[in-house]
Each structure stands twice: as structure tokens, then as C-alpha cells.
Amino acid sequence: MAIYFDNAATTKPSATAVEAFIQGTALYGNPSSPHALGAEARRSLEAARVTLAGLAGCKSEEFYFTASGTESNNSAVYGLWELRKRYGKRVILTDSEHPSVKEPCRRLEAQGAEIVYLPTRGGVIDTDFLKEAIKTPSALVCVMLANNETGAVYDLKAVRDVINGAGSRALLHCDAVQGFMKAEGCKQALRQADTAAFSAHKLHGLRGVGGLMLKSNLHPPAFVVGGGQEKGIRSGTENLAAAAAFAAAAKEYGKDALEKVKELRAYIEEKLKEIGNVGFNIPPKHLDGILNISLRGIKSETALNCLSAQGIYISASSACSSKQAENTVLAAYGLDKADRECALRIGISPLNTKEEADALVTALAEARQRYGRI
Numbered sequence: 001m002a003i004y005f006d007n008a009a010t011t012k013p014s015a016t017a018v019e020a021f022i023q024g025t026a027l028y029g030n031p032s033s034p035h036a037l038g039a040e041a042r043r044s045l046e047a048a049r050v051t052l053a054g055l056a057g058c059k060s061e062e063f064y065f066t067a068s069g070t071e072s073n074n075s076a077v078y079g080l081w082e083l084r085k086r087y088g089k090r091v092i093l094t095d096s097e098h099p100s101v102k103e104p105c106r107r108l109e110a111q112g113a114e115i116v117y118l119p120t121r122g123g124v125i126d127t128d129f130l131k132e133a134i135k136t137p138s139a140l141v142c143v144m145l146a147n148n149e150t151g152a153v154y155d156l157k158a159v160r161d162v163i164n165g166a167g168s169r170a171l172l173h174c175d176a177v178q179g180f181m182k183a184e185g186c187k188q189a190l191r192q193a194d195t196a197a198f199s200a201h202k203l204h205g206l207r208g209v210g211g212l213m214l215k216s217n218l219h220p221p222a223f224v225v226g227g228g229q230e231k232g233i234r235s236g237t238e239n240l241a242a243a244a245a246f247a248a249a250a251k252e253y254g255k256d257a258l259e260k261v262k263e264l265r266a267y268i269e270e271k272l273k274e275i276g277n278v279g280f281n282i283p284p285k286h287l288d289g290i291l292n293i294s295l296r297g298i299k300s301e302t303a304l305n306c307l308s309a310q311g312i313y314i315s316a317s318s319a320c321s322s323k324q325a326e327n328t329v330l331a332a333y334g335l336d337k338a339d340r341e342c343a344l345r346i347g348i349s350p351l352n353t354k355e356e357a358d359a360l361v362t363a364l365a366e367a368r369q370r371y372g373r374i
């Protein structure tokens, strides 16, 4: 049996999500068809939208379905740039954004954007830096809700206050892929943003469906053109079964799930303290579901492979940046090279158990004992 603690990379679809998906596939009409089958499909799609918008704290007409968090981030960055580039060419993003935000921002350089990285040392936004940076007319500020490697939860209200305080016309995009339903005060935080990105597979929904919150006063050019679905913003026949599963999974990720994750995290932390010589890379505000540690004495890759051989799955860094030679997010966090080289990310879900946590910590201790260099 697999022991899966890589829940920041992706999660196993929950039974509730799978059930909602199966029911959704029975509604095979095209949501855009004017006949009764189409109307039935549309009702299901709209019900999912209402649920997700309610959880995200926006109006249902502000919530659009996409195919991934990556698509949502790309669309938001390009869309907001189009809306504001005439007011300022500066694009400010944290130095720990996900590549699906970083890369589209970098592409904007070809259109004259000046990219400025906002420091997040210790997992905290440097608002003094932002105050200075925003004095130059800016188009866009990107701050994620929660970081995918350290679990740091960033203060969006403070960022909004700086933008407003400076009288800047910059729009604020929030990558909420990791933080949605998990970060404390998530709904209030999301209200600070003009756009936000979501992804179903981080909270026990299915892969291949995401969401984009776009404030109703904003009208960027269409992201994907064609048949005019999603109010013309994002064409393509909607994946209503996956959207229904997304809504079911998000609804299920409530107080009980969060409590369970919190408890399990505390348990794992205690167990890790017992094995000793572990660095805890924990920002002051963080998701309980992401625990980043430095298992001193053994390289991340070695520990990872050793656990994998036993059917225990964690990660050395995010799945998306694991091909990079250097972990830039942990460097931005301020972790020294030695601690970066032995960093591990434990992604905890409400589906994990204490027995699994015991097996994980035992396996980590044994891996270090057998293959560690000290």
C-alpha cells in the first residue's frame, strides 16, 4: 500500500469527488445546447460555479472554469497586463511565485515590461520594498496566497493596502492554487485580489480543471477564442463532470479536514524532533498541509529515492521545479545551501493517518542512518 505524503504536488481524488464526476458524466448534453439535455448539463455546471464562487468569496458570474491552475495564472497575467500596460510597464511579483506566474511575466518583457521581484525572506512579504517599487507606475502585482514549497501564507491585505496607499492603478493577481480552502482567512484574503487562480487537484478533485476569479468590473480580452463559452472569456466546451467534482471536493475540504491536517502535522513535527538534527523551515504564517524540513545528513534525492523504494512518497521540492538545478524558492526563503540540499516537502492531507505518519518518520530516520554521509 502506498503511503502518500506528496499532497502539495497533487492529491488522490476523494470518493465524493469521484461520485460527483460519475454523476456529471451522465449529463452528457452540451451545456450550450438549447434543448432539455443541454439545459440539464448547464444547470449542473452552474451549480458547481455557485458553490465554488461562494467558497472563494466572489459572485458566481466572477468565477470561470479553466483546464488548470496554470491556465488560470497565464490568463490572468496576460489579461491584466493588457488592461493596465498603458498606465505602467512595471510588473511586480514575489520571488517565490510558481512558474505558471513567473514564466508569463517573463514573457511580458518582450512587450516592454520591467520585472521586479518582491522579496519573501522567511516567508513574509517585504512590504517596505513594495512601497518603494510601486512608486514607479505598475501594471500588475502578483502575490500567491500560499507558497507551494514552504507553505507560507502571504498577507494579501497588506499588499492591497500598499497598492491603494500609493494610489497605484496596478491590478493584483493571486495564485490561490495551494491556499484555497486551506489558508486561514482565505475568503477575506481573496477579496483583496482582482483575479485569482484555483486548481481542483490540490484538494482531492480531479486534474485538468481549474478556476479563475475575475472581478466583474474588469474586461480583459478573451483568453481562448472560439464558441464563446464562459461568457466569451474562455471558449471550449465545459468539462462539467470535472467541474462538479471540483465543487464537491472543495465543499468537503472544510473545518474537519483542516483540523485533521493540523493535528497530523503537529504529530509529525513532534516525531521528527525525536529523531533529531532536523531543520524546520516553517514560515510564521503557513498552511498546515505543507511541512518543509531539512533532514540534515542526507541529500534530498537520496532520501526521496530510498522512501520511494518502500512505497512512501514525499518530495524534494515542487513537482514543477524539480527539474531545476537550484531551488530558487528555498533560496528566496533564506535557507542556506546546506539546508537546501537536504530539504524535503511533506504534503499532508486529511486522508493521511497517524500510522502513515509513523511509517514516514521511521523511514526517514532509517534512510539517514543507512545512506547519510554523517
Ligand code: PLP
Binding pocket: 008, 009, 067, 068, 069, 070, 071, 073, 098, 100, 144, 146, 147, 148, 175, 177, 178, 198, 199, 200, 210, 318, 320
Ligand atoms: N500554482 C501553484 C502554487 C501550484 O502549486 C501549482 C501546481 O503545482 C500550480 C499553480 C499549477 O496548477 P495546475 O497543476 O493545476 O496547472
